[in-house]
Each structure stands twice: as structure tokens, then as C-alpha cells.
Amino acid sequence: xxxxxxxxxxxxxxxxxxxxxxxxxxxxxxxxxxxxxxxxxxxxxxxxxxxxxxxxxxxxxxxxxxxxxxxxxxxxxxxxxxxxxxxxxxxxxxxxxxxxxxxxxxxxxxxxxxxxxxxxxxxxxxxxxxxxxxxxxxxxxxxxxxxxxxxxxxxxxxxxxxxxxxxxxxxxxxxxxxxxxxxxxxxxxxxxxxxxxxxxxxxxxxxxxxxxxxxxxxxxxxxxxxxxxxxxxxxxxxxxxxxxxxxxxxxxxxxxxxxxxxxxxxxxxxxxxxxxxxxxxxxxxxxxxxxxxxxxxxxxxxxxxxxxxxxxxxxxxxxxxxxxxxxxxxxxxxxxxxxxxxxxxxxxxxxxxxxxxxxxxxxxxxxxxxxxxxxxxxxxxxxxxxxxxxxxxxxxxxxxxxxxxxxxxxxxxxxxxxxxxxxxxxxxxxxxxxxxxxxxxxxxxxxxxxxxxxxxxxxxxxxx
Ligand SMILES: Cc1cc2nc3c(=O)[nH]c(=O)nc-3n(C[C@H](O)[C@H](O)[C@H](O)COP(=O)(O)OP(=O)(O)OC[C@H]3O[C@@H](n4cnc5c(N)ncnc54)[C@H](O)[C@@H]3O)c2cc1C
Numbered sequence: 001x002x003x004x005x006x007x008x009x010x011x012x013x014x015x016x017x018x019x020x021x022x023x024x025x026x027x028x029x030x031x032x033x034x035x036x037x038x039x040x041x042x043x044x045x046x047x048x049x050x051x052x053x054x055x056x057x058x059x060x061x062x063x064x065x066x067x068x069x070x071x072x073x074x075x076x077x078x079x080x081x082x083x084x085x086x087x088x089x090x091x092x093x094x095x096x097x098x099x100x101x102x103x104x105x106x107x108x109x110x111x112x113x114x115x116x117x118x119x120x121x122x123x124x125x126x127x128x129x130x131x132x133x134x135x136x137x138x139x140x141x142x143x144x145x146x147x148x149x150x151x152x153x154x155x156x157x158x159x160x161x162x163x164x165x166x167x168x169x170x171x172x173x174x175x176x177x178x179x180x181x182x183x184x185x186x187x188x189x190x191x192x193x194x195x196x197x198x199x200x201x202x203x204x205x206x207x208x209x210x211x212x213x214x215x216x217x218x219x220x221x222x223x224x225x226x227x228x229x230x231x232x233x234x235x236x237x238x239x240x241x242x243x244x245x246x247x248x249x250x251x252x253x254x255x256x257x258x259x260x261x262x263x264x265x266x267x268x269x270x271x272x273x274x275x276x277x278x279x280x281x282x283x284x285x286x287x288x289x290x291x292x293x294x295x296x297x298x299x300x301x302x303x304x305x306x307x308x309x310x311x312x313x314x315x316x317x318x319x320x321x322x323x324x325x326x327x328x329x330x331x332x333x334x335x336x337x338x339x340x341x342x343x344x345x346x347x348x349x350x351x352x353x354x355x356x357x358x359x360x361x362x363x364x365x366x367x368x369x370x371x372x373x374x375x376x377x378x379x380x381x382x383x384x385x386x387x388x389x390x391x392x393x394x395x396x397x398x399x400x401x402x403x404x405x406x407x408x409x410x411x412x413x414x415x416x417x418x419x420x421x422x423x424x425x426x427x428x429x430x431x432x433x434x435x436x437x438x439x440x441x442x443x444x445x446x447x448x449x450x451x452x453x454x455x456x457x458x459x460x461x462x463x464x
């Protein structure tokens with residue numbers, strides 16, 4: 001018997017209880033079931049409960065607790081630190097719970113806890129409805145939304161969590177709780193950024209918005225032009241409409257038809273402009289940026305669900321990312337940002353990203369536990385590479401970007417954009433007052449810290 005194998009009888013009992021399946025080491029499909037986006041994560045759970053219903057989730061949680069197994073919760077598997085997995089514990093795998101029901105009259109979507117952005121976007125597209133989603137179609141709606149949720153539409157429609165209408169949650173004792181503005185409002189508040197700390201979301205209801213047209217302009221520059229482009233972009237954003245999103249990227253020029261030969265496989269600077277509206281309107285609005293001399297461009301009006309897949313990378317590469325949220329982007333910060341493009345590992349799938357914030361992100365609800373939303377800019381070094389031989393260089397590059405941007409940092413950070421960087425970073429992400437309030441909610445719903453494989457909010461210690 002393997003050292004941490006669960007007794008066959010107990011496993012058989014779980015299998016009988018679940019509508020879904022339970023996969024253990026040695027079972028067919030075990031290795032596929034334990035793979036996550038980040039290829040550096042190689043963990044071996046004792047059992048993976050492939051849940052199909054809320055009742056399955058409750059049974060899996062109870063089974064984990066009765067058998068003293070650490071509990072991990074898996075949605076899209078995109079956490080860079082691999083928090084959807086553990087060694088020798090139980091994984092509550094939600095991926096089969098991906099049904100999305102769109103209500104076009106109320107303009108809402110009820111989304112299964114294991115749905116990906118692609119499930120959501122494709123269900124909404126026929127109704128010309130959309131909401132703020134992550135920039136990769138395979139990201140889980142659950143982890144994304146409960147952590148905050150930043151995407152191309154955020155300046156217009158706010159963060160994903162601003163669009164939360166209701167959450168159905170299975171808590172640490174296996175009971176089902178509903179949270180909305182009217183029901184358990186303190187828990188509802190905590191779910192706006194507090195992640196998976198309070199339970200497993202089996203269904204999430206999000207507000208949708210009419211979106212008749214979406215446009216995208218990708219302008220390609222030589223890296224040495226990046227400094228001028230970044231300054232022009234910064235100045236332009238100070239008065240840009242909220243329909244405009246996107247970001248400034250340095251990346252390895254991909255072998256695509258729109259990329260000129262001299263940039264393929266080489267460091268390339270890309271200004272990506274997304275616009276929630278038709279192409280002609282987008283061109284008018286972005287005129288000052290379209291006046292910049294460039295190497296190539298790709299401009300199109302396209303369905304939002306298609307835009308959402310455009311940056312998809314295959315899973316299984318090696319990942320390390322971090323972020324700094326900036327109080328401003330003065331010339332010295334532009335210099336620091338562009339200088340670090342030159343040290344990025346190339347060729348690789350890594351991206352050195354500047355995201356504009358503002359609009360509905362900054363103007364959004366002040367009562368959510370997310371102080372970083374007031375920052376006008378975010379720098380997101382997104383290291384993705386293939387060979388273990390490049391691990392040190394890639395990780396060092398990400399850390400150097402963080403260090404280089406720290407003079408302009410507001411000191412707080414969006415946790416979905418970072419790995420495990422210590423308790424201080426979690427505290428800073430919410431601020432002390434919010435953290436205390438979140439800890440009180442944690443104490444009520446998960447006093448034993450059963451859900452701790454996340455950016456963990458610790459329950460309050462009982463008074464002695
Ligand atoms: C390629 C890529 C692109 C990304 N782009 C963006 C982006 O544009 N914007 C952005 O904001 N973020 C982005 N992210 C980050 C992403 O939002 C976070 O990694 C998020 O946590 C992923 O959620 P998941 O369900 O896919 O991941 P998982 O690894 O499955 O889960 C992450 C955490 O959330 C918890 N969790 C997941 N689902 C549930 C649930 N239903 N109930 C309770 N807890 C749950 C897990 O237990 C775990 O702690 C990106 C990540 C990748 C890999």
C-alpha cells in the first residue's frame with residue numbers, strides 16, 4: 001500500500017456516495033486529473049473527487065474532514081502557486097459543474113462553480129450580453145471572481161466581483177449557504193475579493209451588460225520604440241473613455257501572419273487597445289495612438305468571446321508571476337518599466353505587462369475589501385517558459401520587475417496576480433481593517449481553517 005493511500009473501503013464508500021467519480025493514484029486518468037496550468041506544480045493528491053452537484057461537494061468535504069485529509073478546491077486550475085492541488089489530501093474538483101444559465105430578461109448568468117471563462121462568454125454571446133472576464137478563456141470563473149476579477153471590460157463594467165449578484169456556497173461543515181446583498185450580507189461582502197476562504201462556491205450569479213460590438217487594435221513596435229509608446233499611452237489614458245481597455249505588452253513576437261518576419265521570435269512591444277463598441281468608433285477614439293509609427297497592426301471588430309481566447313497559452317509550461325500596483329506612472333517609472341523588458345527571457349511565452357486601471361474600477365464600490373482598485377496602473381510581470389534550465393533566470397526577472405517598480409507602488413496588490421508571497425502580502429492586499437473584518441467572517445464560516453489552500457485569511461483565535 002502506498003504511504004498515503006486511503007483505505008480501499010473508505011474510498012469505495014466515497015465512490016458510492018458521489019454522483020461524480022473519485023480518482024485515486026493508479027486509476028486511469030489520475031495524471032490528467034492532477035495536472036494544472038502551471039507545469040512546475042507536480043502534486044499527488046490521495047483522491048480527486050470529481051463533483052457533479054452541490055451534494056457531491058458537501059460529501060467530499062465531509063469525507064476529507066472525517067479522514068483527516070487536507071482539502072483543496074479546484075476550479076480552472078490557474079492559480080500560479082497550484083493552490084487547487086495538494087499532496088496526499090482530497091481535491092474537490094468542480095470542473096464538471098460548468099453549466100451556465102443566462103437570463104436575458106434579468107441580464108444575469110448563473111454559473112456553475114467549475115465553469116471557465118469560455119463557458120461563460122460563449123453562453124452570453126448569442127444574447128449580445130457580457131460581463132468583465134479574465135483575459136484567458138480557460139481561467140475558472142470561481143477563483144477569478146471571488147478573488148476580484150480583472151479584465152478588458154473592467155473600466156466600463158467594473159471588476160467581476162462588482163457584478164456579483166449571489167453566491168451559493170458549501171461551507172466547512174458541509175452545509176449550503178446563500179450570500180447576496182439581502183442574505184448573509186457580511187459573507188457577501190467578504191466574497192468580493194476574499195477568494196475561496198469561506199467555502200466552495202457551487203454557483204455564482206453575475207450581472208450581465210449589453211455589448212453589441214467589441215473591437216480590438218493590436219499595434220506592433222520595435223522594442224526600442226517602447227519608451228515613446230509607453231509615454232504616449234500614459235498621456236492618452238488620462239482622458240480616455242471607459243470603453244477603452246487593453247494594455248502595453250512586451251512579449252516574444254509570435255509566428256502569426258500579422259507579425260513581420262523581423263519580429264518573430266524577437267522581443268516585441270505591443271499596444272493592445274480593446275474597445276467596447278464598433279471599430280469606426282474605436283478608431284476615432286484611439287486616433288492619437290493610431291498616429292504612432294509602427295511595424296504592423298491587426299485591427300478588427302470581433303465577438304467578445306473570440307477576443308477572450310486571443311491570448312490563450314497552452315497549459316503545462318512553467319509559470320511564475322507577480323504584480324505591483326502603482327500610484328502613478330511618471331517618466332522615471334516608464335524608464336524603469338521599459339528597461340526591464342530588455343532583461344525578459346526571450347524567446348518564451350512570458351509577458352511584461354502594463355495594465356491601465358481607472359474608470360469603473362476606481363469609481364466602483366468603496367465598501368469592498370480591495371484597496372488596490374484605486375491604483376491607476378498595474379505592472380504584471382507574467383513569467384511563462386518551457387525549460388527547467390531557465391527557472392532561475394525567469395523567476396529572477398519577475399522579482400527584479402517588482403523591485404524595480406516598488407518606488408511607485410501603492411503597497412497593496414491584487415492576490416490573483418501573485419503566487420504565495422507571504423502573510424504580509426495577504427494583509428497588505430486587504431489592509432488591516434478589512435483583514436480583521438474578513439477574519440471575523442472566516443471565523444464564522446470556517447473556524448478550523450479547513451479552506452487554507454488559498455491566499456489564506458486566518459480565523460480569529462478564541463479568547464483565552
Ligand atoms: C493564463 C492566465 C491568465 C489569467 N488572466 C487573468 C486576468 O486577466 N485577470 C485576472 O483577474 N486574473 C487572471 N488570472 C489569474 C486568475 O484569476 C487566478 O489564478 C484565479 O485564482 C484562477 O482561478 P481558477 O479557478 O482558474 O484557479 P484554481 O487554481 O482552480 O483556484 C484558485 C483558487 O481559487 C479557489 N477556487 C476556485 N474555484 C473556487 C470555487 N468555485 N469556490 C471556492 N474557491 C474556489 C481555489 O481553491 C484556489 O484557492 C490568469 C491566470 C492565468 C493562468
